[in-house]
Amino acid sequence: MKLQIQNKFTTELPADPSEINEPRQVKQACYSYVLPKKPSNPSLIHASVDVANAIGLSDEALLSRDFLNVFSGNSIYPETKPYALCYAGHQFGNWAGQLGDGRAINLTEVIHENKEYTLQLKGAGPTPYSRTADGFAVLRSSVREYLCAEAMHYLGVPTTRSLSLMLSGDQVLRDVLYNGNPAYEKGAIVCRVAPSFIRFGSFELFASQKDYVNLKLLADFTIKNHFPHIKEEGVEKYLAFFKEVTQTTLKMIVEWQRVGFVHGVMNTDNMSIHGITIDYGPYGWLEDYNPSWTPNTTDNQHKRYRFGNQPEIALWNLYQLANALYPLINDAKPLEAILEAYSTNYEKEYLTMMQNKLGFQIKKEQDIVVIQSLTLLLERVETDMTIFFRNLSNVTKADSAATAFDLIKDAFYNEKDLDETILADWYTWFENYSIRINEEIVSDSERNEQMNTVNPKYVLRNYMAQLCIDEADKGDYSLLKELYEMLKNPYDEQPNVQKWFAKRPDWARDKVGCSMLSCSS
Template sequence: MKNLKINNRFTVELPADPNETNEIRQVSNALFSYVNPTKPADPKLIHASESVAELVGISKDEIQSESFLNIFSGREILPGTRPYAMCYAGHQFGNWAGQLGDGRAINLTEVEHNNQFFTLQLKGAGKTPYSRTADGLAVLRSSIREYLCAEAMYYLGVPTTRSLSLMLSGDEVLRDILYNGNPAYEKGAIVCRVAPSFIRFGSFEMITSRNELKNLKQFVEYTIKQYFPEIHGEPTEQYLQFFQKVADTTRDMILHWQRVGFVHGVMNTDNMSIHGITIDYGPYGWLENYDPNWTPNTTDSQNRRYRFGNQPQVAQWNLYQLANALYPLLNEAKPLEDILESFINTFDSDYKEMFLSKLGIFTSTETDSGLITDLEENLQLSETDMTIFFRNLNRIKKEDTAEYALEKIKDAFYIPEEIANNVLDNWITWFSLYLKRLETEELSDEERVAKMNAINPKYVLRNYMAQLSIDAADQGDFSLVSELYSLLQKPYDEQPEMEKWFAKRPDWARSKVGCSMLSCSS
């Protein structure tokens, strides 16, 4: 890794845990603990992203080197670095959980390349002081899902961490996949994740909850200096600008989630990045049939707190917790409350604009809200595939009849025979209004389709697709991981040779573990 430019800003400038033993414990007055990865038994590289390697300063040739294998499996430590696990807290499913921290993630180092800074982090590299009752390891199935999903999100244009590498550890890891008392051994794996930093809302919650106000001030000012250099002014002004920036980028991220039908599944405050990027890919999923109440997380199956339709509200709630953590620096609630109130108001306005763009409508009118509401209701009258429906709207022309327009999107219906009687009438009524609305748009059909195709993906990482690659990988066949990786690099392109992946969820995946039911177990 001869071109990696090491820069250990986080560990040099912030307070470290003086206890360097790797024992499970409460850590106070520190933002991180030094800890080395557990050496894997027999690591093997499954896949690596050449574009991410280039991003951080690693050459294509170096990816195939023994040094790359050793460093990004945790077998060797990069010269001039000291790996560490971060200390943070969080609210989990709306309840204060206290200290959490990097229980199965170890930050290798920060690097600088082309005037950008990146943190390289191994997930599944072994126990840390924050592992609680766990072993800090990860299994192949969850690692494949994380590796593929982060890159899929990036190419969809969704703010996200990136994936550098996916490796087998050579170790067997015991996991209870459904938390039902039936643990089994699975193949261990390690993913190297890349982000500007892995600072979370919960990082600040931890400090404030312990009344470590000196550390809070130092940490907020460090974060602003290193990651938000555009922020200036008096300290209190900077703190407010920081919170506003986090709110704005978080809103943008959630808007993208709703645009592509992504459900994070576990939006705890410790899983929210201050950079407004998607982190911690656990029990996530893409909507198959359009259902605002759907969550892929079995742990959330009763209350559905993190369901698709509730993600904007949860983001605001999480920002409220961050505001509480920052409050001691301001001692004034109203400026923070104003930002929180504007979050949803601005989101609603942006959501309307985003949704209309998915329909190929790029000028908003007062009546458009009804068009959106009616469509959201229609999509739930019978199971309707979200990705296929919006993508196939590009087939419709202004001169089409409502009946012909409906015919063009019929592949999106899971049970076509249900599109009858009142359901059929509702669809015909909606398409009649939609076609009239398209006539008021100045764009030609060709121009409109080009813009729609850049907004509505044709290919997303459906859970059944990820599961197929996992099943093959369990048998030692990683070709499907590579195929899906290639597919997901061009999600908006037609890719005729990949047309088989532009399909509704197969019936066998409707209730299969890993396809419709997922847990946090990894």
């Protein structure tokens, strides 16, 4: 197993002078050196050939003893020194101070075909940032993270990637519902891959400590290594950086809304400066189209991170990043201009995204009326978002409102909820939709094909992940492999796995792991 190693982050940025691995406050450092805890009996459950190839590993390397040892934390790759990142953040809107990698350990940076990657183990043991936690992860959360990152990638949503999923051979104590009933679960380790794991909170840390020397050092390092196309100097350089982070964050949120993904924990320490989805905890996909839904039990009361609020939360988080970068700029106006542009740009990007979902290739400003009336209708009775939009592509220009409605009615969880008033409103909407698609130049088949590139047929529903976890807990990984392969082609028909193109079953409505999830992992 051969990797092309580079250690820019640890070479160019300040380390914690202490290597004592116990919870503590760390000052004037971007990271702390820390070794993974050796697992007692590691075993490979699954690995991504695509990700392995991307970082320069052959298919055969995945079966090697070296691969097992390095990516379980059992041995350290030559000329590398693992470390945990130090960062701060706002959690649920409140300043939380120092946070850091509590259960993540960065192994090293690699370069392959002129692309740089950071390899990180999640669940490999405690770090100085673990606070009261043990630094480990359990099988259920690791399966969810491993599958979801790859599912998001193939959906076309910016994300970290998953290289490997392993059992540690150790038992980990967890209280899944935080109700005083802890139990032992199988320990597991995921290797996550990203350009870097630098977060909004990385900058917030130094700003909060008034450590402007290291704030500048981190910003300069980040721009030089990850935004090398930014050629401006001085204040303009930092503004260009912030503007790009704002734009990529916006595009990520639009993609979340397109596929119905709800992150669940959009704290500033869970926001990447690369505009990619990181930290898959209590996430979920909308089953019924309910903008007020959050998958996170911790967020159930205030629903701060609900589906419909994600664009606004991203903007709130960007304000915190702007505050952190302010000492490098010392002028609020250009930062405010970038932030003010976010809302206008989001509305434009959202409109375009929804027009594409509806098959409108000719863009019209009045489409917003069709879109708003649709989203209001989708909220009135429980309607499966994924099935509705996928089946909508089968509607033709010649279909009557009644025919069109029949094509999508499988998306309703209970047709009995459709009273005469709601049915009449649906027919009215389809009459307007028919007028609109008849204005399109493309044929029905061309529109169908286009719509099916943006409306996935298969997403990682929570009940599917839970079934996979239940089987994996028994040592059966066949369903994990089946779902993994299916999720690699989410826009394809895949008739052999048609059974997964289905509404959430009734048994999953209130089942732990299927409807609401905790941050416990």
